[in-house]
Amino acid sequence: MKIHHLNCGTMCPWGCHWLPQLSTVPMVCHCWLIETKTHLILVDTGFGTSDLKNPTQLGPSARLFGWDRNPQQTALAQITRLGFKATDVREIVLTHLDLDHAGGIADFPEAIIHLLEPELSAAQPRRGLMNKIRYRPAHFSHNPKWQVHPVATGEAWMGFQGVREVKTWPPELLLAPLIGHTAGHLGVIAKASNEKWLFHVGDSYYSRDELDSKRSLSLGYRYLRLTAHHNRSMALQNQQRLSQLVHTQTPIELCSSHDLRELAAHAPTPNL
Numbered sequence: 001m002k003i004h005h006l007n008c009g010t011m012c013p014w015g016c017h018w019l020p021q022l023s024t025v026p027m028v029c030h031c032w033l034i035e036t037k038t039h040l041i042l043v044d045t046g047f048g049t050s051d052l053k054n055p056t057q058l059g060p061s062a063r064l065f066g067w068d069r070n071p072q073q074t075a076l077a078q079i080t081r082l083g084f085k086a087t088d089v090r091e092i093v094l095t096h097l098d099l100d101h102a103g104g105i106a107d108f109p110e111a112i113i114h115l116l117e118p119e120l121s122a123a124q125p126r127r128g129l130m131n132k133i134r135y136r137p138a139h140f141s142h143n144p145k146w147q148v149h150p151v152a153t154g155e156a157w158m159g160f161q162g163v164r165e166v167k168t169w170p171p172e173l174l175l176a177p178l179i180g181h182t183a184g185h186l187g188v189i190a191k192a193s194n195e196k197w198l199f200h201v202g203d204s205y206y207s208r209d210e211l212d213s214k215r216s217l218s219l220g221y222r223y224l225r226l227t228a229h230h231n232r233s234m235a236l237q238n239q240q241r242l243s244q245l246v247h248t249q250t251p252i253e254l255c256s257s258h259d260l261r262e263l264a265a266h267a268p269t270p271n272l
Helices: 049-053 075-081 117-123 129-134 219-227 232-247 260-266
Strands: 002-007 030-035 040-043 089-093 112-116 145-149 155-157 160-165 173-177 186-191 197-202 252-256
Touching: 002 260, 030 075, 030 186, 030 252, 040 075, 112 117, 117 145, 197 232, 232 252, 252 260
Parallel strands: 040 089, 089 112, 112 145, 197 252
Antiparallel strands: 002 030, 030 040, 155 160, 160 173, 173 186, 186 197
């Protein structure tokens, strides 16, 4: 099993050009493209081609987060450059349905979309202001082929509960509930060809510095840490468990969605 690390959207939050204290580096949309023996599996999609054609469908967030509308950063464009076709992507795993994670699912209309049941339940009615901002109906208007997974079914794994296999996947590819950032936030665990475990933790944290209590965070990350989580208490509990993985020398490497340094560790020339 081979994992390609893609940047499917670069963001420089509004105001950073004038106030570097908000964020010192751009944010990326770190997605995985997994090659199995039979097909491709995409973990998150970043922004999609429909977002480029009609950015207003994203609402105010696209302008607020300073999304760089680069057509070469879409998952579809990068997969094509790697020599694959859109139809080779038969399955997509979404850590959650936020607009900067699910924007590209319509570029792969035949793919099965894996997600947790509470996430779809939150995204479809879009109750409350935060859900109206984060979940964009245009991304789901093509009637995706949802494959919904319950939260409770699974086993314990490295301190995390509900970790499960998917029947059609290689055994070294697992789903791990990480509820907190959203109602159905999800992580993906994979063992790459070099035998190292990788853990895509989505938006469990925005900056790796959040896992180190001795490091100070920029104003922008502190603001997101306070406001962006559906359940802040649960999100911080996940961060504590992830911090333990990092600081106990466990042979697991974390990949969050937006930390440029983590992406650069796997893609030395990230597509910015």
